[in-house]
Amino acid sequence: MGNKPRSNNLHGQGDDLLCAEVPLPPDRCQRISVVESVESTPRRRRGPTCRSVSPCDDCVVLLDGIAHTTVPAGNATPLGCLVSPSLVFLRRFPANLAARLPVSASPVVMDPSLSSSPLRLSATPAGPGATLTTPKPTLVAAAGPGRQPTTTTTCLRAISPSPSPPTPVESFGxxxxxxxxxxxxAAADARPLDVPLAAPFTIASSRLVAVSNVAVRVELRSGAVGWGEAPVLPSVTAEDQPAALDAAGRACAALEGASAAPLGALLQDVASVLPGHAFASARAGVEMALIDAVANSIRIPLWRLFxxxxxxxxxxITIPIVTPNEAAQLAAKYRGQGFQTLKLKVGKNLNSDIEVLKAIRLVHPDCSFILDANEGYTxxxxxxxxxxxxxMGVTPVLFEQPVHRDDWDGLRDVSSVAMEKYKVAxxxxxxxxSLLDAQKIIQGNLAHVINIKLAKLGILGALEIIDxxxxxxxxxxxxGMVETRIAMGFAGHLAAGLGCFSFVDxxxxxxxSEDPVYGGYEAFGPLYKFTNxxxxxxxLHLDNDASK
Incomplete structure (x- = not known):
């Protein structure tokens, strides 16, 4: 390309951002892959080798091995620009191509911390086998005013279009x-997160009057910030708040002392510091914050990532263990808010549980029931x-944890009778x-459903069991446990993105009694809507720190 790249002021980058256009033929997309990364400092390590490029109806740019699909938002709108000082590549799409591109993809903005050098786009002769008339560009680092090129910078090359038929691209996720x-x-820390409940929350194994969890904040060198939450419920998790706070603090210190590394390697480091079920809640909170920070860095919502x-x-929505009159009042309120499925906590007293069910049935006769005994029954x-x-003519849609967690024979017996006699899962x-527990349940046909809770498994552990x-x-x-919209939002994004959950609680x-979380998902009664x-x-706003 013989013309000089023009400056572009996209996303507030100003003169620090140099872009150039690669015109496309009228009816096809140029397939381009970046095969080498930029190293801005000796400390930053290059990622794994980049992968294959895209089919010709999706433009994909690979940065540090990650495929990013881009879609134009109008006629010949310049998109596909990964706004980063380390890589900027701008393309124009003709209107007829724009109309055919998949609407599910979205532009991605990369982490601006990958390099401190702006780039220029220079022309190189087309290589053998090139079928397009447009020249192949080569990206090289350019020193802006007052800057000196770094000796560790590597050129970024663009590959010519692949021959037909195109190789399917591996889905990005x-x-x-x-x-x-x-x-x-750059920084990571854990802090207490205390929020009162609107009313006491009683289940068969415990009673709560407030949330006493742990908030985790992770900040990357790019400035991107992620938030996580370690929900603690000692009857289910192994940690109480002090233990979770200490454990999360140790993992945060390990992250602060770690060199730059692939996300998976850092997540494994966290798992090494906080292994097993004993630290699952703290581990989940740190994993959430780290993953959220990365998603913020590349500017995509978690539901898309998953x-x-x-x-x-x-x-x-859950009705805790209360009197029949209180249960009826709650059921009537939730009916008015549009909740069709009520989860009823049972397991302390069988006769009282039946009376509560009768009272709820009177005010919300069309609701579906989930019974949750929290290990309370034999x-x-x-x-x-x-x-x-x-x-009574009532068939619950689900019976959750009817017996003690270690009563495997009892769990199998209840599962067998419930399904064979009443078609109840x-x-x-x-x-x-743990994964071992899940394998035991699966291999022994001990239950029909597995309840995934991030606080008892961690994020990676949960994904293993889901698989x-x-x-x-x-x-x-x-x-989930009793938690704020930080942890609940992460779980919701995971559930929405995977789309494999038959029951959502x-x-x-x-x-x-109050919502300490700013932003996040929107709740419309039982419907949680996740934005882009x-x-x-x-x-969270904690200690006057409003950064996000």
Whole structure:
């Protein structure tokens, strides 16, 4: 390309950003791949080798091995510009091509920390086999005013169009990001997160009057910030707040001391510092914050990162263990708010549980029931509950954790009777605290559903179990502890993006007396809508720190 690249002021980068246009033929897309990365300092390590390029109806640029699909938003609109001082590539799409591109893809803005040098785009002769009339560009670092080119900078080359038929591109997602995205943590810290409940929350195994969780904040050298939350419920998680705060603090210190590395490597480092179920909640909070920071850095919402199946979920809502009159009042309120599925906490007293069910049925006769015993029944009591509900003409859609977590025989017996006699699915919650537990449940046919809670498994642990359950055709439920919209928002994005959950139980932020989270998802009764905001979109104002 013989013309001089023109300056562009996209996204407030000003003169620090040099772009050039690569005209496209009228009816096709130029397939381009960047095969080498920029190294701005000796400390930053180059990522793995880049992957294959895109099919010709999707423009994909690979930066540090990550594929980013871009779609124009109008006639010949300049898009496909990865706004980063380390790589800027601008393309124009003709209107007829713009109309045919997939609407599910979205432009991506890369982490501006990858290099301190702006770039220039210079022309090189077309290589052998090139079929397009446009010259092949080569990206090289350019020194702006007052800058000196760094000796560690590597040229970025553009590959000529691949011959037909095109090789299918590997879909971009969280797995690819773990392998290829280099993360450099500038700061990380953990802080108490205390929020009162609107009313006491009683279940068979515990009673809460306030949330006493841990907030985690991670900041990358690019300035991108991510937030996570470690929800603690000692009857389910192994940690209380002091233990989770200490554990998360140790992991944050490890991140601050780590060199830049692929996301997956840093997540494994966190798992090494906080191994197993004993530190699962703290580990989940740190993982959330790190992943959210990366998603903020590349400016995509988590639901897209996790698969993009949907941008919304519909949740049930929980009625804790209360009197029949209180339960009826709550059920009437939730009916007015549009909740169709009520999750009823049971397991302390069988007769009282039946009376509560009767009271709810009177005010919300069309609702669907989920029973959650939180380990409160014996196997015989759990089966008796189903018998008595059947006499009332009530069939729950799910019976969650009817027996103690270690009563594997009882869990199998209840699951067998519930399905064979009443077609009621049984879910394992407290019984599933690790991949080994999940494999035992799957191989022994001990339950029909596995409840995924990030605080008892961590993010990577949860994804392992989700994968195992899907391969075994075991249904999935996603739930949470009593937590704010930070942790609940992350779980919601995960559920929406994967699109594989038969039951969604993400309601506890609705039980808080106040909402400390800014931004994040929008709740319309039972419907949670996830926008295209970066990451999970939520953040906290703590210690007058409003950064996001």
């Amino acid at each position: 969280f797995d690819a990001l773990k392998e290829t995205f280099s993360v450099d943590v 698969g993009g199946a949907s941008d919304s979920v519909t949740t049930d 196997a015989n009591q759990a089966i008796e509950v189903l018998d008595r509900l059947n006499e 049984v879910a394992a919650d407290e019984s599933c605290r 195992a359950a899907r391969k075994a055709n075991i249904s999935l439920m996603i739930g 993400l309601d506890t932020p609705l039980l808080l 905001a970066r990451g999970h979109g939520g953040f």
